[in-house]
Amino acid sequence: xxxxxxxxxxxxxxxxxxxxxxxxxxxxxxxxxxxxxxxxxxxxxxxxxxxxxxxxxxxxxxxxxxxxxxxxxxxxxxxxxxxxxxxxxxxxxxxxxxxxxxxxxxxxxxxxxxxxxxxxxxxxxxxxxxxxxxxxxxxxxxxxxxxxxxxxxxxxxxxxxxxxxxxxxxxxxxxxxxxxxxxxxxxxxxxxxxxxxxxxxxxxxxxxxxxxxxxxxxxxxxxxxxxxxxxxxxxxxxxxxxxxxxxxxxxxxxxxxxxxxxxxxxxxxxxxxxxxxxx
Amino acid sequence: xxxxxxxxxxxxxxxxxxxxxxxxxxxxxxxxxxxxxxxxxxxxxxxxxxxxxxxxxxxxxxxxxxxxxxxxxxxxxxxxxxxxxxxxxxxxxxxxxxxxxxxxxxxxxxxxxxxxxxxxxxxxxxxxxxxxxxxxxxxxxxxxxxxxxxxxxxxxxxxxxxxxxxxxxxxxxxxxxxxxxxxxxxxxxxxxxxxxxxxxxxxxxxxxxxxxxxxxxxxxxxxxxxxxxxxxxxxxxxxxxxxxxxxxxxxxxxxxxxxxxxxxxxxxxxxxxxxxxxxxxxxxxxxxxxxxxxxxxxxxxxxxxxxxxxxxxxxxxxxxxxxxxxxxxxxxxxxxxxxxxxxxxxxxxxxxxxxxxxxxxxxxxxxxxxxxxxxxxxxxxxxxxxxxxxxxxxxxxxxxxxxxxxxxxxxxxxxxxxxxxxxxxxxxxxxxxxxxxxxxxxxxxxxxxxxxxxxxxxxxxxxxxxxxxxxxxxxxxxxxxxxxxxxxxxxxxxxxxxxxxxxxxxxxxxxxxxxxxxxxxxxxxxxxxxxxxxxxxxxxxxxxxxxxxxxxxxxxxxxxxxxxxxxxxxxxxxxxxxxxxxxxxxxxxxxxxxxxxxxxxxxxxxxxxxxxxxxxxxxxxxxxxxxxxx
Numbered sequence: 001x002x003x004x005x006x007x008x009x010x011x012x013x014x015x016x017x018x019x020x021x022x023x024x025x026x027x028x029x030x031x032x033x034x035x036x037x038x039x040x041x042x043x044x045x046x047x048x049x050x051x052x053x054x055x056x057x058x059x060x061x062x063x064x065x066x067x068x069x070x071x072x073x074x075x076x077x078x079x080x081x082x083x084x085x086x087x088x089x090x091x092x093x094x095x096x097x098x099x100x101x102x103x104x105x106x107x108x109x110x111x112x113x114x115x116x117x118x119x120x121x122x123x124x125x126x127x128x129x130x131x132x133x134x135x136x137x138x139x140x141x142x143x144x145x146x147x148x149x150x151x152x153x154x155x156x157x158x159x160x161x162x163x164x165x166x167x168x169x170x171x172x173x174x175x176x177x178x179x180x181x182x183x184x185x186x187x188x189x190x191x192x193x194x195x196x197x198x199x200x201x202x203x204x205x206x207x208x209x210x211x212x213x214x215x216x217x218x219x220x221x222x223x224x225x226x227x228x229x230x231x232x233x234x235x236x237x238x239x240x241x242x243x244x245x246x247x248x249x250x251x252x253x254x255x256x257x258x259x260x261x262x263x264x265x266x267x268x269x270x271x272x273x274x275x276x277x278x279x
Numbered sequence: 280x281x282x283x284x285x286x287x288x289x290x291x292x293x294x295x296x297x298x299x300x301x302x303x304x305x306x307x308x309x310x311x312x313x314x315x316x317x318x319x320x321x322x323x324x325x326x327x328x329x330x331x332x333x334x335x336x337x338x339x340x341x342x343x344x345x346x347x348x349x350x351x352x353x354x355x356x357x358x359x360x361x362x363x364x365x366x367x368x369x370x371x372x373x374x375x376x377x378x379x380x381x382x383x384x385x386x387x388x389x390x391x392x393x394x395x396x397x398x399x400x401x402x403x404x405x406x407x408x409x410x411x412x413x414x415x416x417x418x419x420x421x422x423x424x425x426x427x428x429x430x431x432x433x434x435x436x437x438x439x440x441x442x443x444x445x446x447x448x449x450x451x452x453x454x455x456x457x458x459x460x461x462x463x464x465x466x467x468x469x470x471x472x473x474x475x476x477x478x479x480x481x482x483x484x485x486x487x488x489x490x491x492x493x494x495x496x497x498x499x500x501x502x503x504x505x506x507x508x509x510x511x512x513x514x515x516x517x518x519x520x521x522x523x524x525x526x527x528x529x530x531x532x533x534x535x536x537x538x539x540x541x542x543x544x545x546x547x548x549x550x551x552x553x554x555x556x557x558x559x560x561x562x563x564x565x566x567x568x569x570x571x572x573x574x575x576x577x578x579x580x581x582x583x584x585x586x587x588x589x590x591x592x593x594x595x596x597x598x599x600x601x602x603x604x605x606x607x608x609x610x611x612x613x614x615x616x617x618x619x620x621x622x623x624x625x626x627x628x629x630x631x632x633x634x635x636x637x638x639x640x641x642x643x644x645x646x647x648x649x650x651x652x653x654x655x656x657x658x659x660x661x662x663x664x665x666x667x668x669x670x671x672x673x674x675x676x677x678x679x680x681x682x683x684x685x686x687x688x689x690x691x692x693x694x695x696x697x698x699x700x701x702x703x704x705x706x707x708x709x710x711x712x713x714x715x716x717x718x719x720x721x722x723x724x725x726x727x728x729x730x731x732x733x734x735x736x737x738x739x740x741x742x743x744x745x746x747x748x749x750x751x752x753x754x755x756x757x758x759x760x761x762x763x764x765x766x767x768x769x770x771x772x773x774x775x776x777x778x779x780x781x782x783x784x785x786x787x788x789x790x791x792x793x794x795x796x797x798x799x800x801x802x803x804x805x806x807x808x809x810x811x812x813x814x815x816x817x818x819x820x821x822x823x824x825x826x827x828x829x830x831x832x833x834x835x836x837x838x839x840x841x842x843x844x845x846x847x848x849x850x851x852x853x854x855x856x857x858x859x860x861x862x863x864x865x866x867x868x869x870x871x872x873x874x875x876x877x878x879x880x881x882x883x884x885x886x887x888x889x890x891x892x893x894x895x896x897x898x899x900x901x902x903x904x905x906x907x908x909x
Contacts, residue, residue, distance in 0.1 A: 004442070004456065007367030008379065011360065011423075015382050018420040022397030023385060025404075056904045082297050085290035097294065098473070099527055104301045105477040106523055107308065108501045111516045115304035117772070118311070122781065125307065142767055153300070157477075161470040166432050168466040199432030206387070206428060207474070214390035225725035225768025226761070228907040231390050238392045241727065241899030242621045242892065251393040258388050259381060 029248035047249030057233070057250075064230040065257075067144070067219075068212035071151040075208045076201060078152065079159035086160070087167035098164060105157050113150055113221045120146050120222070146222040151212050159204035166200025167193070202265060213258060214251075230254055305520065312513035317798075321779055329514040332598070338614060339500060339515055345411075346496040347522075350479040353418035358472040360419070361426025366460060368427070369434040383424040391484040394421065396625070399488040403629040409491030417489040418482065422475035429471030433464035487622075491631050493588070493613035503593035503616030578609040582829040585610045589833070590623060590633040592616065592816070595686070595852075597845025604836050610829060627651065632823045634830040639816050643682050644675040644890040646819065652681045653820040659831035662838035667857040669880045670815055674887050682817035683834050686852035688789035689813055689878040689885065690729055691806040693796070695783045701803060704784075708807030709737035711784060713760050722776060722785035723760075725768040727902035728888060728895070729812060730757055733786060736809040736884070743889045750897070757905045768906055777802060788814075790852030792875035797851065804875035810884025815855075853878055 033044045051057050086097045104112065119125045120140040127137040140146055170193070178188035216231035223229075230250065237247030312330070316323030333339050368376055386394055398420070402413050441463070445455040461468070483498035490499070497519065501512050578585040589601075593616040601612050615633070617623040620642040627633070627646075638646065646652050657663060663679060670684035692711070694704050698720075704711055712721055712733070723730060732742040734753035744750065760766060769776060774791050776782060778798040787795070792804045818837065820830045836842055843856035847863055853876060854860045860877065863870045870876035879885065 004366050004452070005370040007363045008371050008375070009367070011364035011367070012375075012379060014360075014420075014423075015379065018398075018401075018416065019382055019385055022394070022401040023389075025400045026393055026397045054904075056907050060903075060907050081293060085293055088290070096531075098470075100298065101301060102473045102477065103520075103523060103527070104305050106480050107305060107516050107519060108483075108498050108512075109481050110483070110498070110501050111308060111512055112304045115307040115311075118307060119303065121779075123779070125303075153304070157301075158474055161473060162429060162432070165429060165466040165470040166436070196436060199435050203428045203432050206384070207425070210384065210388040214388070216390070221772070225723075225770070226766070226906045228903060233903055234390045235392050236899060236903060238396060238625075239619050239621055241896050242624070243896045243899065244396065246896075246900075248393065251390055254390075255385070255388060259384070262381075262384060 026248045027252065029244045030252045031249075033245050047246050048253065050246065051250055051253060060228050060233060061230050061254075061257075063228075064213055067147060067151070067229065068209050071148055071155065071212045072205055072209045074148065074152050075156045075159040076205065079156050079204065080163055080201070083160045083163035083167060087164050087170075091168075094164070094168065098161065101157050101160055105154075109154055110217060110221075112153070113218055116146070116150055116153065117141060117221055120149075141222065142224040142227070144223070144227075147219050147227060150218040150222040151215065154215075154218065155208040155212060158207040162200045162204035162207060163197060164200075166197045170196055205265065206262065210258065213254065308513050308516050309520065311510060312517040314510060314513075317510060318775055318778060329511040332511045333514045333518070335602075336511070338495065339511070341493075342495050342497050342500045343515070343518065343522075345414075345494055346480060346498075349411075349415055349418055349496060350476055352415055353422050353479040354472055354476040357419050357422035357475050358426050358468060361423040361471060361475075362430050362461070362464075362468055364423070365427040365430040365434060366456070369431065369439075383427055386421040386424055387428070391482075395485040395488040398485060399625070399629050402489060409489060409631060410494045411490075414486055414490045414494060414496070417485050418479045421482070421485060422478050425474045425478055426468075426471035429474060430464055430467040433467030437463050488626065488629075491615075491626075493615065495615065500616075503618050509594050578829075582610070582826060582832065584826045584829065587612045587635065587826060587829045587833055588633045589614045589635050590617060590626075591635075591637045593618060595637070595816075595850055597842065597847075597849045600837070600842050600845050603842070603845075604833065607836075608829075608832060612833075627821060630823075632825055633821055634824045634826045635833055636819050636821060637685050637816050638819065639888075640673070640675050640814055641888040641890040643817055643819060645892070646821075647676070647681055648890070651822050653822050653824060653827060654680055655683070655820065655834075656831060659828075660835045660838070662835050665838050665840070665843075665856045665858065667853075667855050667860050669853075669860075669878060670855045673815060673817075675889075676817070682819045683838065684815050684817045684855040685837065686790060686846070686850070687813070687815035687855060687878065688853045689806055689811045690724070690732065690786065690788055691792060691804055691811060691875065693777055693785045693787050693792045693802050693804050693875075695780060695801050696803045697801050698783045701805075704803075704805050705808075708805075708809045709733045709786075712764065712766070712786070713756070715763055717784055718763065719765045720783040721764055721766045722769050722773050722782050722787075723766045724773065724786045724788075725770050725906075727898040729786070730902055730905070731898050732812045732888075734760075736807065736811065739809065742810075742812060742886050743891070745891070745894060750901070754901045754905065757902075758908055761905050761908055788852075789875045789878055790850065793853075793870060793873050794851040796873050796875055797870070804873075806879050808884070810882065810886065811879075813878065813885045813887050815887075851876075 030047060031043055031045070033042060033046055082101075086094045089097070117124075121127070122137060122139065122141065124141070126140065130136040130138070174192050174196070175188050178192045179185075183191065214231040214234070216229065216235045219227040219229045219232060234247050234250050234254075237243045237250070311322070313325050313327070314322055315326035315328070368379055371379075398413075398417050402409060407413060437460070441459055442455045445459045446452065450458065481498060482496070483502045486496050487499050487502070490496075497515065501515070504512060587610055589612055591614060596614075601614065604610075605612055617626075620638050623636060623638060624642060624646070627636075643652070657679075660683065663683065666679075666684065667687075670687050672678075673684065676682045692704060692709075694701075694711075699711075699717065703714075707714060711717065712723065728742075731750070731753050734756040735742045735744060735749065738749070738752055738756060740746070740749045740753070767782070771791075773785050773787055774794055777785050777787070777795045780799060780801060789804070789806075792802075796802050796804060818834045820827055820834075824830055837846070838856060840856060840858055843854045843859040844862075846852075847854035847856075847859055848869055851870075854863065862868050864873075864877045865871065
């Protein structure tokens with residue numbers, strides 16, 4: 001049981017050096033003010049106060065969280081059936097499908113998002129297509145729809161991969177047993193398959209929600225510059241206004257919010273996982 | 280799952296729809312890579328010009344190779360490390376497990392720019408040379424958590440007694456690991472590896488800030504080169520698709536062939552993938568052999584080195600300039616690109632060294648103040664005499680002690696003269712952006728300084744004002760525009776948007792306006808009477824340049840008639856060479872009837888930006904509030 005415990009220690013060391021130390025350097029900025037030079041700073045909480053007392057910024061934060069939650073929910077709803085169908089098929093073809101789903105993600109995200117700009121434009125591909133049936137044109141680009149679509153497009157493969165991984169090689173005898181004991185397909189799915197795949201769903205949620213909250217390319221290109229999400233605010237601080245202190249503070253605020261919500265998710269997670277172990 | 284091995288009709292439809300969703304944009308990219316026109320949204324004829332351009336660009340081909348090698352190495356290392364760590368973690372005490380899981384989430388959760396700046400400072404602090412190694416370390420750093428996140432759920436549903444049973448039955452720990460645990464969690468490992476590969480392959484911001492010395496990946500190029508539209512990016516993506524597909528086919532075909540030969544095939548799937556990957560590397564390496572620079576010894580003798588490191592805006596150079604310079608002087612030029620002055624400044628401050636930079640006016644002023652620039656030796660720059668009148672005596676560096684202008688221009692209004700009366704534009708100037716007759720039909724350039732310039736000028740103030748009341752008034756002006764006009768804030772997409780006539784009015788840089796007017800005859804350009812921003816980007820040599828002699832040679836070369844002509848013809852921005860400027864805007868010139876090409880000179884209300892970091896931060900914050908207001 002304890003044989004493999006030591007394998008974590010090298011990684012803990014690596015985390016300390018490569019993740020924690022750089023983060024501490026960023027933290028220093030969050031709690032200080034003035035210039036980019038570490039030499040001439042003083043400690044302050046101004047950066048946090050500035051963000052948290054401003055209605056506009058709080059709105060931005062709220063909108064970012066809402067968009068990320070919506071994206072995550074849609075990814076689960078779309079991703080689960082897709083992963084299920086793939087996992088249900090023969091093993092060879094499921095590898096093929098997984099590769100097909102992964103392949104587009106290897107094309108640069110910016111290029112793919114630009115392609116969506118062309119597809120969603122007022123006189124773009126989709127509207128031209130709908131026009132053939134006399135529908136539309138619809139205003140799609142620079143709307144919430146476009147932003148969420150862009151996010152789902154970019155992140156749903158991770159959801160599918162995670163759910164598929166948890167469904168693949170699932171002990172089939174469990175379902176047989178459920179069927180033998182008189183469960184109908186719906187029951188055996190709800191009582192056996194679904195609970196067993198929940199850990200995969202949860203890590204899929206992590207993989208979609210975290211990048212969705214902080215993404216800034218997608219809202220910028222598909223939503224237009226007026227679609228300000230918290231990722232855009234942070235990016236601007238570092239890349240155009242040069243206010244690292246404020247940028248660091250905002251990202252710290254976000255990190256705290258996200259860690260709290262992940263901690264809550266994990267609380268929810270413990271029950272079904274325990275059930276899974278017992279099975 | 281259940282016994283039903285066949286995918287039902289519903290499943291088939293679902294998969295088909297999924298594939299359409301995933302591959303529609305990919306198809307779009309492939310189609311547009313053969314597009315004759317420069318547009319990313321309008322199809323012209325069939326052409327291979329973007330492929331020619333891509334293959335002629337050794338930076339691009341090198342980037343393909345670096346991307347693949349880094350992605351493969353990062354994937355292999357982080358998959359192994361992440362799997363071992365996840366197994367170790369599953370056996371650890373709860374406290375440690377919680378801490379590691381939270382810290383692990385940091386790289387996934389932090390906006391990339393935060394991780395990037397953290398790593399940049401870290402690598403600079405320990406004094407490691409930026410390039411391949413730092414890039415690889417950073418990629419392993421952010422890939423490993425993804426692997427762990429994929430492997431952990433599988434471990435959680437794994438019976439913990441399995442490994443113990445194996446050990447009890449006499450297996451060594453390594454055997455228990457490889458024969459019992461790993462096969463059970465294989466789906467998690469594979470999906471972790473796939474995600475790691477994706478993350479590494481697609482990473483831009485972190486890579487940008489941790490790399491250096493000419494090591495660039497595809498994403499860095501894509502991001503910095505799409506500054507202005509460049510469809511060769513589509514060609515590059517198509518090439519990547521082709522390479523990956525080829526790799527996958529190899530991975531699938533080789534095991535089948537083997538199976539036929541040996542009638543066995545359990546482990547050959549993995550071997551097939553490995554072979555496929557090796558195939559990709561060999562193909563791509565073969566692809567760039569022959570692109571290497573041919574340096575000459577006399578360059579080393581003359582300049583002390585045969586390599587020039589240039590740091591310029593993306594898509595801001597004539598097509599042949601670099602190649603011609605390399606040939607003429609027998610040297611190699613390593614070009615890196617930036618997308619904002621602040622990006623460049625950040626890398627420079629972290630100690631990265633370049634020989635020639637092309638920052639904008641206010642940034643040059645700041646770098647002079649910070650002592651980051653070298654004084655130029657005018658005896659090495661005889662072509663300074665070619666400088667256009669409009670860029671002489673610039674306020675930030677009147678006698679060109681530190682900088683030599685590269686491109687210059689103004690900011691003005693591009694409008695569709697079929698839909699907007701020129702008389703109205705000329706009478707209202709910037710105020711037309713608050714004229715509700717044109718609601719929903721305007722693009723505004725997404726930059727705090729140019730937006731505030733517009734508002735301040737409309738109100739009759741100086742664009743360099745520090746007067747709080749005036750700034751507040753300008754803020755309200757912009758807020759009013761935002762709330763009444765439904766503007767779309769864009770950066771470089773404005774070029775394509777106006778060429779396609781998506782909107783009727785746009786605030787743009789004169790150089791971009793030149794391109795728009797060339798491509799769309801319905802568009803006109805107006806420099807408002809209220810005054811505008813007279814900007815200039817100029818070549819400078821940083822204090823820590825390794826090769827100042829060659830840097831002077833390059834600056835002098837850019838000023839020549841041939842190089843300036845190439846630059847201005849290709850980019851469309853206003854030349855700093857008087858002869859080229861005259862010729863291009865003259866009767867038979869390329870930009871003869873283009874009112875945007877020659878900026879207005881000597882108009883008293885036009886100003887040049889002054890460096891003011893405090894003001895810049897204030898404006899940046901106000902600008903975000905304008906955009907975010909609903």
